[in-house]
Amino acid sequence: METATNLTADVLVIGFGKGGKTAAHALTDAGKRVILVEQSENMYGGTCPNVGCVPTKMLVHYSNAKRLEDDAQEFFANSVAGVRRLTSAFRAGNFASLDGKDTATVITGTARFVDANTVTVGEGDDRITVTAPTILINTGSEPIVPNIPGLAESSHLVSSTDLIQKDHLPRDLVIVGGGYLGLEFAAIYQHFGTQVTVLEAADRLLGREDADIAAVASGILVGDGIRIITGASVVGVRENGRTAAIDYEKDGRMHTVEAESVLSAIGRRPATAELNLGAAGVTTSPRGAIQVDEHLRTNQPHIFALGDVNGGPQFTYVALDDARIVLDQLLGDGIRTTADRVAVPHTLFITPPLATVGLTEADARAQGLHITVARENVADIIAMPRAYTVEETRGVMKFIIDADTDLILGAALLSIDSQELINTVALAIRYGVTATQLRTSIYTHPSSTEAFNEVLGKVIG
Numbered sequence: 001m002e003t004a005t006n007l008t009a010d011v012l013v014i015g016f017g018k019g020g021k022t023a024a025h026a027l028t029d030a031g032k033r034v035i036l037v038e039q040s041e042n043m044y045g046g047t048c049p050n051v052g053c054v055p056t057k058m059l060v061h062y063s064n065a066k067r068l069e070d071d072a073q074e075f076f077a078n079s080v081a082g083v084r085r086l087t088s089a090f091r092a093g094n095f096a097s098l099d100g101k102d103t104a105t106v107i108t109g110t111a112r113f114v115d116a117n118t119v120t121v122g123e124g125d126d127r128i129t130v131t132a133p134t135i136l137i138n139t140g141s142e143p144i145v146p147n148i149p150g151l152a153e154s155s156h157l158v159s160s161t162d163l164i165q166k167d168h169l170p171r172d173l174v175i176v177g178g179g180y181l182g183l184e185f186a187a188i189y190q191h192f193g194t195q196v197t198v199l200e201a202a203d204r205l206l207g208r209e210d211a212d213i214a215a216v217a218s219g220i221l222v223g224d225g226i227r228i229i230t231g232a233s234v235v236g237v238r239e240n241g242r243t244a245a246i247d248y249e250k251d252g253r254m255h256t257v258e259a260e261s262v263l264s265a266i267g268r269r270p271a272t273a274e275l276n277l278g279a280a281g282v283t284t285s286p287r288g289a290i291q292v293d294e295h296l297r298t299n300q301p302h303i304f305a306l307g308d309v310n311g312g313p314q315f316t317y318v319a320l321d322d323a324r325i326v327l328d329q330l331l332g333d334g335i336r337t338t339a340d341r342v343a344v345p346h347t348l349f350i351t352p353p354l355a356t357v358g359l360t361e362a363d364a365r366a367q368g369l370h371i372t373v374a375r376e377n378v379a380d381i382i383a384m385p386r387a388y389t390v391e392e393t394r395g396v397m398k399f400i401i402d403a404d405t406d407l408i409l410g411a412a413l414l415s416i417d418s419q420e421l422i423n424t425v426a427l428a429i430r431y432g433v434t435a436t437q438l439r440t441s442i443y444t445h446p447s448s449t450e451a452f453n454e455v456l457g458k459v460i461g
């Protein structure tokens, strides 16, 4: 006979992502009884520490450390083992720190709404029902596989999650899509010794960045040996024994590239399929994201959606900021909104990384702003010996400055350490620090930040 366990909580969190876990910790600390449901025991902590940011950035680190004399397969297998050690430690820490709290419980299983206050987890005798007056949905996103004949069925198709969990380094890899995920994986696997080909549909890489910056980034990737084909339309994938044959059209001509593995990297869609949102009366957008207002409330005011699932920018620090907004609703003054976000920076972790914030030069000109542009190649920056001391002098730094106010409007830093530098620029933009103040500040030496002393004075137009 079927028996179900019925549990109640003050707050139910669905999904152990950055947004949900951050909120769960703060809510338990405030005395709330919290139940968090996570579908997989391999995902405590969510995408970022298990299969996203953390393992990929560790692979960037390992792949850059590979020497010519290292055996590629052995080196790769050791690197994957190192990643596994770190991710399992993080996963265990994530679980213990939350489940170990007196008023928090983590349930492992897939949550499915039965009504607007209740989900079930599991089936039959193991079925658990959780009811709560407040619910936070934090189920993240999942990769999109484009509708290309033969691709979904191909035994060579891999997701980013599959790829980083394999011990075997593919001899060749085709990546469909040259966005964040595609370019980071291209750089990682090429550095490990795989021959990587990127098939990007757009006419150029990094279409949201200025063309001069994108050209330098592309040059670095091509210089590392990555084959980049832009304006490529993949029309079919055929099985060819140990490889897949990927047929694509470019400039009206058909081409074929063969590879052991094919990574689909054309974007990720909100993960809502298992939630049975209809039972809760929660609406989604035409693109499948849970619709939320600026406080991240869904159309059901007691249900919030945080992180990738609400269709916002897919970054861990945005999911974290989503948690701040929801916590402000539940525990604070209720004034924080998504509209408060100013100058949110991004980093593409190729080597060296490309970090950007604010307006591009093209954006600023399109808005009719009166700007000055400061730019210098990293190799030419005399005030930044750090690039020479770590033997990474590739790249360029560029600032867009309001010519009337001297305020910084945007920056693109393709440089060693730029994932750190960009946060200083973002702070300057947020708090109205002028270009002159940033240029004439005291920075440690030798550091990358001291490049600001020089580059901000290199006005090119």
Ligand SMILES: Cc1cc2nc3c(=O)[nH]c(=O)nc-3n(C[C@H](O)[C@H](O)[C@H](O)COP(=O)(O)OP(=O)(O)OC[C@H]3O[C@@H](n4cnc5c(N)ncnc54)[C@H](O)[C@@H]3O)c2cc1C
Pocket: 014, 015, 016, 017, 018, 019, 020, 037, 038, 039, 040, 043, 044, 045, 046, 047, 048, 051, 052, 053, 054, 056, 057, 109, 110, 111, 112, 138, 139, 140, 141, 160, 181, 271, 274, 275, 306, 307, 308, 309, 313, 314, 315, 316, 317, 319, 349
């Ligand atoms: C390869 C890769 C690299 C990335 N690198 C970066 C980076 O360097 N920097 C960065 O900022 N961002 C990066 N991102 C994006 C970042 O990982 C995501 O934006 C972030 O993890 C989103 O967090 P979240 O809070 O929305 O949920 P997630 O962390 O995605 O967590 C959602 C959780 O919900 C669970 N779940 C789903 N459905 C259910 C259900 N029905 N019931 C129960 N549980 C469920 C999932 O198992 C998962 O654990 C990367 C992403 C990928 C894929």
Ligand SMILES: NC(=O)c1ccc[n+]([C@@H]2O[C@H](COP(=O)([O-])OP(=O)(O)OC[C@H]3O[C@@H](n4cnc5c(N)ncnc54)[C@H](O)[C@@H]3O)[C@@H](O)[C@H]2O)c1
Pocket: 146, 176, 177, 178, 179, 180, 181, 182, 184, 199, 200, 201, 202, 232, 233, 234, 264, 265, 266, 267, 268, 313, 314, 315, 346, 347, 348, 349
């Ligand atoms: N460093 C980071 O912060 C980081 C790293 C990885 C992923 N992420 C997050 O994960 C999200 C998903 O990454 P992603 O790279 O899959 O998506 P993306 O949206 O960043 O890039 C997708 C790329 O695929 C191209 N494309 C689309 N359809 C195509 C087709 N049929 N054939 C060829 N190319 C096609 C697009 O033009 C685009 O360049 C990112 O947008 C980002 O928010 C962040």
